[in-house]
Amino acid sequence: MGIKVDRIILRHIRMPLVHFFETSFGRTYERDIILVELNADGISGWGEVTAGENPFYNEEWTGSIWPLLIHHVSPRVLNYEFASPAEVGKRTSHIRGHNMARGGLEAAFWDLQARINNEPLWKTIGGGTRKEIACGVSIGIQDSVEQLLEKIAVELAAGYQRIKIKIKPGWDVDVIRRVRERFPEIKLMADANSAYTLQETDRLKKLDEFYLMMIEQPLAHDDIIDHAVLQAKLQTPICLDECIRSAHHAEQAIRLQACRIINIKLGRVAGFAGAKAVHDICAENGIPVWCGGMLESGIGRAHNIALSTLPNFVLPGDVSASRRYWKRDIISPAIEVSTKGTILVSDQPGFGYELDTDYLEHLVVRRETLQ
Ligand code: OSB
Numbered sequence: 001m002g003i004k005v006d007r008i009i010l011r012h013i014r015m016p017l018v019h020f021f022e023t024s025f026g027r028t029y030e031r032d033i034i035l036v037e038l039n040a041d042g043i044s045g046w047g048e049v050t051a052g053e054n055p056f057y058n059e060e061w062t063g064s065i066w067p068l069l070i071h072h073v074s075p076r077v078l079n080y081e082f083a084s085p086a087e088v089g090k091r092t093s094h095i096r097g098h099n100m101a102r103g104g105l106e107a108a109f110w111d112l113q114a115r116i117n118n119e120p121l122w123k124t125i126g127g128g129t130r131k132e133i134a135c136g137v138s139i140g141i142q143d144s145v146e147q148l149l150e151k152i153a154v155e156l157a158a159g160y161q162r163i164k165i166k167i168k169p170g171w172d173v174d175v176i177r178r179v180r181e182r183f184p185e186i187k188l189m190a191d192a193n194s195a196y197t198l199q200e201t202d203r204l205k206k207l208d209e210f211y212l213m214m215i216e217q218p219l220a221h222d223d224i225i226d227h228a229v230l231q232a233k234l235q236t237p238i239c240l241d242e243c244i245r246s247a248h249h250a251e252q253a254i255r256l257q258a259c260r261i262i263n264i265k266l267g268r269v270a271g272f273a274g275a276k277a278v279h280d281i282c283a284e285n286g287i288p289v290w291c292g293g294m295l296e297s298g299i300g301r302a303h304n305i306a307l308s309t310l311p312n313f314v315l316p317g318d319v320s321a322s323r324r325y326w327k328r329d330i331i332s333p334a335i336e337v338s339t340k341g342t343i344l345v346s347d348q349p350g351f352g353y354e355l356d357t358d359y360l361e362h363l364v365v366r367r368e369t370l371q
């Protein structure tokens with residue numbers, strides 16, 4: 001029996017972050033998130049679009065998602081019978097780019113399928129290797145190194161297994177040196193979000209001294225070749241994030257030895273089918289993966305947890321507790337992290353948490369129903 005959606009409800013919600021988040025491309029104080037609800041015979045499946053508020057991480061942003069879903073994605077999937085959610089991506093693969101818009105909707109199809117099957121999402125996607133996933137945190141650029149050190153101390157005390165800090169030219173070598181002086185033993189990594197070029201190779205080579213687990217996406221968002229040149233000169237493993245939008249990109253990056261680790265983000269690879277394909281290519285080639293985050297609400301976070309149960313997610317991811325981002329999450333219970341730095345995988349159907357419908361509706365700034 002196939003899966004056929006008779007209604008799509010888009011919601012644009014606005015959620016204030018507990019603390020601003022700063023990357024090499026700027027600060028975010030509140031999130032504008034598009035949620036996708038799919039209905040099939042009275043059952044709902046939910047997905048979250050992981051695009052940011054501005055087209056800085058990639059070309060997508062909250063404003064591009066809305067028309068793309070309404071005009072180009074929904075008409076292709078409404079009332080269309082899919083043999084499996086694995087077919088959904090192909091139905092919109094003629095669209096160039098816009099993976100996050102397509103991926104948010106694709107993820108909702110998997111959640112819907114899980115609910116129709118009355119099973120947890122991790123089972124529907126073929127995961128379930130582990131009952132707890134290992135968590136790290138991503139800490140944004142701070143106003144001072146002291147503040148950064150303090151934040152790291154707080155996250156370590158909470159149990160998180162690895163610390164990722166954001167870097168950019170001018171907030172890099174000296175900052176990491178101070179972090180290493182204070183925390184010589186921790187699992188530490190740095191994410192540059194494409195803030196460097198090959199011209200800065202010498203500066204990046206200085207980071208080898210700090211035995212980082214990896215440096216994430218140092219060079220341009222769309223340049224695998226330069227990363228191969230850089231990786232040959234660095235001892236520190238490169239992890240690609242922005243560059244990997246498909247299994248084909250992963251295959252090319254591995255072939256060129258442009259990285260030794262890959263971060264998988266559901267939205268960036270257009271949903272679970274893309275994520276699984278990247279995961280599999282990496283597994284075949286001995287490249288470990290971990291689950292990245294995009295400051296998701298509880299829905300996206302829960303999807304990331306399910307994804308992280310696939311076997312090759314062997315490194316701690318950026319999936320962390322709801323409370324690090326939200327005073328109140330739109331799911332219940334909120335996602336919690338144990339003192340060992342793990343999240344227990346839910347056995348409840350679908351993405352595994354209840355929706356806090358009252359709060360969710362309270363956050364809605366626009367809505368569109370398509371049928
Ligand atoms: O590169 O991983 C990234 C947040 C926004 C945009 C890009 C990135 C990030 C993060 C946050 O690092 C990870 C999280 O959700 O905690």
Ligand code: MG
Binds near residue numbers: 216263292
């Ligand atoms: Mg990153």
